[in-house]
Amino acid sequence: MPSKLTTEPACENVDSSFLRSLLGYNTRRVTLKIFDIFAARTRAYGLKPVEFSVLNLIGHNPNISHGQLCAELALLPPNLTKILQKLTKKHLIQRFRPESDKRAVYLKLTETGQQQLHELEIVITKLERDSASNLSDEELEQLIQLLQKNYGKTA
Amino acid sequence: MPSKLTTEPACENVDSSFLRSLLGYNTRRVTLKIFDIFAARTRAYGLKPVEFSVLNLIGHNPNISHGQLCAELALLPPNLTKILQKLTKKHLIQRFRPESDKRAVYLKLTETGQQQLHELEIVITKLERDSASNLSDEELEQLIQLLQKNYGKTA
DNA sequence: TATTGTTATACTCTATAACTATA
DNA sequence: TATAGTTATAGAGTATAACAATA
Numbered sequence: 001m002p003s004k005l006t007t008e009p010a011c012e013n014v015d016s017s018f019l020r021s022l023l024g025y026n027t028r029r030v031t032l033k034i035f036d037i038f039a040a041r042t043r044a045y046g047l048k049p050v051e052f053s054v055l056n057l058i059g060h061n062p063n064i065s066h067g068q069l070c071a072e073l074a075l076l077p078p079n080l081t082k083i084l085q086k087l088t089k090k091h092l093i094q095r096f097r098p099e100s101d102k103r104a105v106y107l108k109l110t111e112t113g114q115q116q117l118h119e120l121e122i123v124i125t126k127l128e129r130d131s132a133s134n135l136s137d138e139e140l141e142q143l144i145q146l147l148q149k150n151y152g153k154t155a
Numbered sequence: 156m157p158s159k160l161t162t163e164p165a166c167e168n169v170d171s172s173f174l175r176s177l178l179g180y181n182t183r184r185v186t187l188k189i190f191d192i193f194a195a196r197t198r199a200y201g202l203k204p205v206e207f208s209v210l211n212l213i214g215h216n217p218n219i220s221h222g223q224l225c226a227e228l229a230l231l232p233p234n235l236t237k238i239l240q241k242l243t244k245k246h247l248i249q250r251f252r253p254e255s256d257k258r259a260v261y262l263k264l265t266e267t268g269q270q271q272l273h274e275l276e277i278v279i280t281k282l283e284r285d286s287a288s289n290l291s292d293e294e295l296e297q298l299i300q301l302l303q304k305n306y307g308k309t310a
Numbered sequence: 311t312a313t314t315g316t317t318a319t320a321c322t323c324t325a326t327a328a329c330t331a332t333a
Numbered sequence: 334t335a336t337a338g339t340t341a342t343a344g345a346g347t348a349t350a351a352c353a354a355t356a
Contacts, residue, residue: 024186147184
């Protein structure tokens, strides 16, 4: 790319005050930071945040359906199918067709799945607390409450 | 996929309490919600959130360099290059090579760029306020403060 | 005909490696 | 030799369309 020359001085301290005043900018940055720590601490399990979310919901909601998972996690059906295939290959979940509606798929954890979910929940609970080390317990709780209040039942 | 049949009852109300207790889950959901509204309200400008962030930083930091932008926004150089090419094509930014170091690139907004940045900042300020309609002014401010305190200077 | 979930595929976003030019 | 930025490309994440099986 051809560019004109300049003798103007460089920009010294970067002013990002406008961006830092935006909720969306801040939530994205925090998400990226936490997901980095997540990747580092759960490497042994080979599961990404969304995949853990799916495992968790199946664990706490036996016989949850494909459609219910999509709605709860704002995932599109084709993408959830891939995640479920991966979890099935890792022998973490089992699939059942209800007699009452043979189109649907009901999901459950295997023994292995329950064990890994339990371990992961411990790792992640600790990880969450550590990733917010700048915040007191009260502040963290308050932060999460404010975030929930924001996206509420709509999403 | 072959699945066994079951006569067990469906899962009724989905319990997502564990996920909702996680900071990372909540920040991701809020980000997605805000970015959806962003897309809807800024469609006329044809800029995505990251592209707006770049435009904003260049506007508030004349002669900012490629490297400074990457550091501030946690972008990789090749991906920033693409964004800058798009902004250049839209005649929103200009590129200069400093006499002192002809490897570097200093960036500035064009007149058009300044105009569009100004308009976008108004749209986005309003959008941010509307997207957090469940929160009072005080709560929104507090929320942003807590988020900033979390990722602080490290990220 | 409508619904549940799958397959195939395209598009976007992010990441890595190799390169040019300056220093 | 090291640094700033670019190019090309690969991989992950997300989206749309068409389909099979069941209701």
